[in-house]
Amino acid sequence: MKNIRLLIILAACFMFFDSYATSTEITIIPRPVEAEIAKGYFTLSPKTVINIVNGEDDLHYACNFFNKLMTNTFGNPLSVKQGTNRKNAVNISVNPSLEKEEYYLDVTKKTINITAGSSQGVFYAFQSLRQLMPLNVENGEHLANIEIQNISIKDKPLYPYRGAMLDVVRHISSKEDIKTFIDMLALHKFNRFHWHLTDDQGWRIEIKSYPELTRVGSMRAETLIKKTSEYDGTPYGGYFTQEDVKEIVQYAAENYITVIPEIELPGHASAALTSYPSLGCTGGPYKVEGRWGVFNDVFCAGNDDTFTFLQGVFDEVIELFPSEYIHVGGDECPKKRWKECPKCQHRIQEENLKNEHELQSYFVERMEKYINSKGRKIIGWDEILEGGISQTATIMSWRGTKGGIEAAKLGNKVIMSPNSHAYLDYYQSKDRENEPLSIGGFVSVEKVYSLNPVEGLNPAEANNVIGVQGNIWREYIKDFPHVQYMALPRIAALAEVGWTPTEMKNYEDFRRRAIILTHRYKALSYNFANHILSEE
Ligand SMILES: [Zn+2]
Numbered sequence: 001m002k003n004i005r006l007l008i009i010l011a012a013c014f015m016f017f018d019s020y021a022t023s024t025e026i027t028i029i030p031r032p033v034e035a036e037i038a039k040g041y042f043t044l045s046p047k048t049v050i051n052i053v054n055g056e057d058d059l060h061y062a063c064n065f066f067n068k069l070m071t072n073t074f075g076n077p078l079s080v081k082q083g084t085n086r087k088n089a090v091n092i093s094v095n096p097s098l099e100k101e102e103y104y105l106d107v108t109k110k111t112i113n114i115t116a117g118s119s120q121g122v123f124y125a126f127q128s129l130r131q132l133m134p135l136n137v138e139n140g141e142h143l144a145n146i147e148i149q150n151i152s153i154k155d156k157p158l159y160p161y162r163g164a165m166l167d168v169v170r171h172i173s174s175k176e177d178i179k180t181f182i183d184m185l186a187l188h189k190f191n192r193f194h195w196h197l198t199d200d201q202g203w204r205i206e207i208k209s210y211p212e213l214t215r216v217g218s219m220r221a222e223t224l225i226k227k228t229s230e231y232d233g234t235p236y237g238g239y240f241t242q243e244d245v246k247e248i249v250q251y252a253a254e255n256y257i258t259v260i261p262e263i264e265l266p267g268h269a270s271a272a273l274t275s276y277p278s279l280g281c282t283g284g285p286y287k288v289e290g291r292w293g294v295f296n297d298v299f300c301a302g303n304d305d306t307f308t309f310l311q312g313v314f315d316e317v318i319e320l321f322p323s324e325y326i327h328v329g330g331d332e333c334p335k336k337r338w339k340e341c342p343k344c345q346h347r348i349q350e351e352n353l354k355n356e357h358e359l360q361s362y363f364v365e366r367m368e369k370y371i372n373s374k375g376r377k378i379i380g381w382d383e384i385l386e387g388g389i390s391q392t393a394t395i396m397s398w399r400g401t402k403g404g405i406e407a408a409k410l411g412n413k414v415i416m417s418p419n420s421h422a423y424l425d426y427y428q429s430k431d432r433e434n435e436p437l438s439i440g441g442f443v444s445v446e447k448v449y450s451l452n453p454v455e456g457l458n459p460a461e462a463n464n465v466i467g468v469q470g471n472i473w474r475e476y477i478k479d480f481p482h483v484q485y486m487a488l489p490r491i492a493a494l495a496e497v498g499w500t501p502t503e504m505k506n507y508e509d510f511r512r513r514a515i516i517l518t519h520r521y522k523a524l525s526y527n528f529a530n531h532i533l534s535e536e
Contacts, residue, residue, distance in 0.1 A: 025037050026513070027131060027132070027513050027516045027517075028128050028131045028132070028153075028513070029131070029188065029492050029495060029496060029510070029513050029514060029517050030157075030188065030189060030492075030495045030496040030498070030499035030500050031496060031499075031500045031504060031505075031509070031510070031513070032128065032153045032154070032155035032500075033154060033155050033156060033500070033501060033504070034152075034153065034154040034155070035151060035152070035153045035154075035155075036151065036152045036153075037149060037150070037151050038108075038150040038151065038152065039150060040108075040109045040150045041109070041147040041148060041149060041150060042107050042108060042109060042110070042111070042112055042147070042148045042150065043145050043146070043147055043148075044112075044133075044145060044146040044147075044148055045074075045088075045144070045145040045146075046070075046074045046075075046076060046078070046145075047088065048078055048088050048089060048090065049078055049079050049080070049081050049086070049088070049089045049090070050063050050066065050067070050078050050079070050080045050081070050089070050090045050092065051080075051081050051082070051083060051085070051086055051089040051090065051091045051092065052080065052081070052082045052092050053082075053083070053084060053085055053091050053092060053093040054093055054094055055092055055093070055094045055119065055122075056094055056118060056119045058119050059092065059094070059119045059122060060080075061119065061123065061253070061254045061255075061256070062092075062119050062120075062122040062123040062126055062256075063080055063092075064254070065123060065126055065186075065254070065255070066078075066090070066126045066129070066130075067080075069130060069133070069137040069138070070137070072136070072137050072138065072139070072140045073136050073137050073140075073141075073142060073143050073146065074142065074143070075142060078090075085111070085113065086111070087110045087111050088110070088111065089111055089112070090111075090112045090113075090114065091111060091112065091113045091114065092114045092116075092122055093113075093114070093115045093116075094115075094116060094117070094118060094119065094121075094122065095115050095116070095117065096117060096118070097117075098115070098116060098117030098121065098156075099117045099121075099156050100117045100118045100120055100121065101117065101118070101120055101121050101124060101156055101157050101160075101191070102116065102117045102121050102155065102156035103115065103116035103117070103121035103122065103124050103125040103128075103153075103155055103156070104116070104125075104152075104153065104154050104155075105125045105128055105129060105151070105152075105153040105155070106151075106152050106153075107129075107132070107148050107149065107150050107151050107152075108150055109150065112129070112148070114126075119256075120191075120256045121156075123186075123255075123256045124155070124189050124256075125153075125155075127186065127187065127189055128153060128155065129148070130187075131517070131520070132148050132149060132151065133146055133148060134146060135519060135520060135522075135523035138520060138523040138524045139523040139524070139525075157189065157498065157499045158498060158499055158500060158501055158502070159453070159465070159466060159467035159468060159498050159499075160191075160466055160467060161191070161192055161415055161466045161467025161468070161469070161498075162189065162190045162191050162192065162467050162468060162469075162494075162495065162498035162499065163190060163191070163192030163193065163194050163260070163415070163467065163468070163469035163470075164181075164185055164190055164192075164193060164194065164424075164469060164470045164471075164472070164487070164491060164494075165194035165195075165196055165262075165417075165469060165470070165471040165472060166178070166181055166193070166194075166195060166196065166472050166474075166483065167196040167199070167471075167472060167473045167474040168195065168196065168197065168204050168240075168474070169196060169197070169198065169199035169200075169201050169202045169204055169271075169474075170199070170201050170202075170292065170473065170474040170475045170477075171474040171477060171478045171479070172202075172204060172237075172238045172239075173480050173483065174480075175240070175244050175247065175248060177480040177483075178195075178248050179248065179251050180480070180484075180526075181193070181480075181483065181487075182248075182251060182252050182255055182257055183255070183524075184484070184487060184488070184491065184526065185255070185257055185491070186255040186256070186257060187520075187524075188491055188492055188494075188495035189495060189499060190257065190491070190495060190498070191256060191257055191258065192257065192258050192259075192260055192467075192469070193252055193257050193258070193259045193260070194260045194262060194327060194469060194471075195248075195259055195260065195261050195262065196262045196473075197240075197261055197262060197263065198262070198263050198264050198268070198269075198271060198272065198329075199264055199268045199270075199271065200268050200269070200270035200271060200288070200289040200295050201220055201223075201270070201271065201288065201289050201290070201292075202217065202218055202219070202220060202236075202237055202238075202239075202271050202288060203217035203218050203239065203271040203272060203275065204218060204238070204239045204240055205239060205240055205242075205245060205261070205263075205317070206239060206240065206241045206242050206245075207312070207313050207316050207317075208242070208316060209312045209313075209315075209316065210275070210276065210309065210312060210313065212275035212276060213271070213272060213275045213276075213313075214239045215275070216274055216275040216288075217271035217272060217274055217275035217288060218237045218238060218239040218271070218288075219235055219236070219237035219288060220235065220236050220237060220287075220288040220289065220290045221235055221287070221288070221290060222234060222235065222236070222290045223236050223290045224290055224291050224292065226437055226476070227437070231290055236290075237288075242316070242320060245320050245321075246320065249320065249321060249322070253322075258322075258323045258324075259321055259323060260321070260323045260325050260326070260327050260379065261317050261320070261321050261323070261326060261327065262327035262328070262329055263310075263313060263314065263317060263326070263327070263328060263329065264328075264329030264331075265299055265310060265328055265329055265330065265363065265364070265367060266298045266299040266301060266330075266333050266360060266363045266364075267294070267295075267298045267299075267329070267330075267331065267332050267333030267334065268294075268295075268298075268329060268331070268332065268333075269297070269298050269299050270286055270287070270288060270289045270295055270297060271288045271289075272299070272309075273286040273297055273299070274286040274287055274288045276309065278303075278305060279299055279300060279303065279305060279306050279309055280297050280298070280299070280300055280337070281297070281298075281300040281302075281337040281338065281340070281341035281343070281344060282297070282337065282341075292439075292475045294332045294334060295334070296334045296336045296337055297337060298333050298334065298337060298338075299363075300337075300338075300341060300343055300344060301338060301343075301344050301347055301359050301360075301362065301363045302338075302341060302342070302343025302344040302345070302346055302347040303343050307366060307367070307370075310367060310370075311367075311370050314326065314367070314370065314371060314374070315374075318371070318374050318376060323376070324376060324377055325376065325377050325378070325379045325394065326371050326376050326377070326378055326379070327378070327379045327380070327396070328364065328367055328368070328371070328378050328379070328380050328384075329380065329381060330360075330364055330380035330381050330383050330384040331380075331381035331382075331383045331398070332381075332383065333360055333383065335356035335357070335359075335360075338356045338359055339356060344356075344359060347359060347362070355387075357386045357387030358387040358388065359387070360383075360384075360386065360387050361384070361386070361387035361388045361389065364378075364380060364384050364389075364393070365389075365390050368390055368392070368393055372392065377392060377393075377394060378392075378393050378394065379393070379394045379395075379396050379415065380393055380394075380395065380396065381395075381396050381398055382395050382396065382397045382398060382399055382402075382403025382404065382406075382407070383403075385403055385406060385407060389407070389410070389412065391410075391411060391412065392412075393412060394412065394413040394414065394415065394466070395407035395412050395413070395414050395415070396414075396415045396417050396469065397414060397415070397416050397417060397418060398417050398418065398419055398423075398471070399418075399419065400418045400419065400420050401416055401418045401420075401453075401455065401456070404416050404418070404453075404465070405456050405457060405461075407464070408457050408461045408462070408464040408465055409457070409461050411464065412464060413464055413465075413466050414464050414465045414466065415465075415466060415467055415468065415469050416451070416453040416465060416467070416468050416469070417468065417469040417470070417471055418451070419441065419443075419471075420443070420447070421443060421447055421448055421450070421451040422443070422448065422451065422468065422469060422470045422471060422494060423441060423443055423470075423471055423473070424443070424448075424470045424471060424472050424486050424487055424490050424491070425438060425439055425471070425472050425473045425474065425475070425476070425477060425486060426438060426439065426440065426441030426442060426443040427440070427441060427442050427443070428442075428443060428444060428445065428486070428490060428529055428532055429444070429529075429531070429532065430442060436476070436482060436485070437476050438476055438486075439473065439475050439476055443490070444532075445489055445490050445492075445493045445514070445532055445533065446493075446507055448470070448490050448493040448494050448497070449493040449496065449497065449505070449507050449510055450507070451468065451494075451497045452497075452502055453465050453467070453468050453497065467498055468494060468497050468498045470487070470490065470491055470494045472486055472487060481527040482527075484526050484527040484528060485527050485528060485529050486529075487528075488518075488521055488526055488527070488528035488529065489514050489517070489518060489521075489528060489529065489532060489533060490529075490532075492510075492514050492517055493510065493514070496510055511533055514533050515533050515534075518530065518533065
């Protein structure tokens with residue numbers, strides 16, 4: 001009996017080592033759920049065709065993406081045809097019985113077959129195929145043909161929400177850089193771009209019914225120099241016109257990424273109050289902040305004009321962004337002004353609220369109802385739990401996972417974005433001397449990788465966690481190469497947290513694949529923290 005047990009254990013070990021030996025050859029990030037390498041190669045040449053066996057209207061976005069890579073390598077796109085499966089082709093079938101983001105990718109000697117639940121799944125199959133192809137497809141060095149290792153992949157994401165937030169308020173990026181950021185997300189199979197557009201230090205989106213927001217609110221007079229108390233004396237600002245926004249939303253859609261705008265309320269409102277001082281409790285004067293931090297002046301919760309204003313802003317925002325979710329901020333709202341404001345105190349009495357925390361809940365829920373009436377849902381930072389929360393709001397947990405756990409237990413949907421694991425503006429190395437100045441903290445790539453978004457939850461509660469997000473706040477991140485440096489390679493680790501089944505995660509295996517992926521970053525001219533993966 002003992003011997004039989006030993007044999008079973010030994011057999012299990014061999015099976016484990018055998019599968020591991022195969023898996024070490026997989027290079028794709030995020031790691032596919034199932035992938036089996038086979039002998040031989042498919043030879044992709046300019047004569048290979050993209051053959052749509054059956055598909056959807058928007059399959060051309062996925063095909064255009066793949067053909068961009070082909071144009072880089074061959075000088076021309078592959079021709080796109082329709083018909084039954086054929087040889088020397090990338091045969092594409094959409095099968096709605098698969099999940100929307102699920103795909104099968106089979107590379108054989110004669111052909112490549114892709115079957116996916118939707119065009120989005122086809123796009124992810126192409127992203128995986130991309131990582132099996134030489135770097136020439138990225139950097140435009142021509143090849144006569146491409147040999148692709150035979151492989152069979154069955155893949156789908158663990159979570160439906162895989163996002164990254166970019167702050168364009170503390171420091172702004174050009175439209176072209178935002179598109180590159182979207183490209184970076186697409187490479188890692190992210191599907192949400194959370195765009196932080198308003199804050200104390202600037203208002204960065206054109207709102208036609210409130211022109212002062214950009215005329216006044218988009219500019220600050222000066223900015224604090226690094227970690228000193230001195231200012232640079234240089235005006236700083238900028239904003240995205242509605243035409244810019246439409247272009248970015250469309251570009252993201254072509255990469256199967258939904259853009260979620262964030263309009264901060266009731267705090268982080270200095271830029272809005274400077275533009276329209278009557279919306280604050282004191283009436284001002286206010287200024288667009290050149291310092292970082294949390295400021296006492298917030299939207300007055302007792303003034304109905306505040307709600308009229310915000311509704312007008314959201315009317316335009318909702319028109320511009322087709323996203324199901326609209327982010328309303330809700331974080332770091334000091335209650336000092338509300339305590340001293342007769343209008344706010346009157347509201348507390350009139351609405352039978354206990355205190356200023358409940359006044360914040362009143363504020364957020366009133367806006368939520370408005371946004372719901374337009375067919376959209378809200379996301380708020382975990383502070384919106386304080387003072388009570390509606391059942392329909394989605395929580396983005398940033399102060400660790402505590403708020404997320406609490407919300408998931410209450411039955412609210414949750415996105416885990418804890419500063420302990422997902423704040424990509426924190427230092428990524430302990431060797432601070434040799435890193436660009438950062439806001440502080442320490443989140444190594446291994447720490448990002450170790451995030452388990454459902455830790456501390458039972459299976460039913462865990463179902464409320466819809467995904468993960470990495471955040472790039474930009475107090476000290478002035479330019480786009482620095483954004484890339486903070487994001488790469490850490491978003492690769494987060495991509496795997498969001499995609500790959502937790503029981504399959506293995507940091508050493510990830511690190512090996514991530515080093516391979518950094519060669520692709522280089523070919524794409526992405527700046528990245530090159531030393532980070534070798535350092536650990
Ligand atoms: Zn007030």
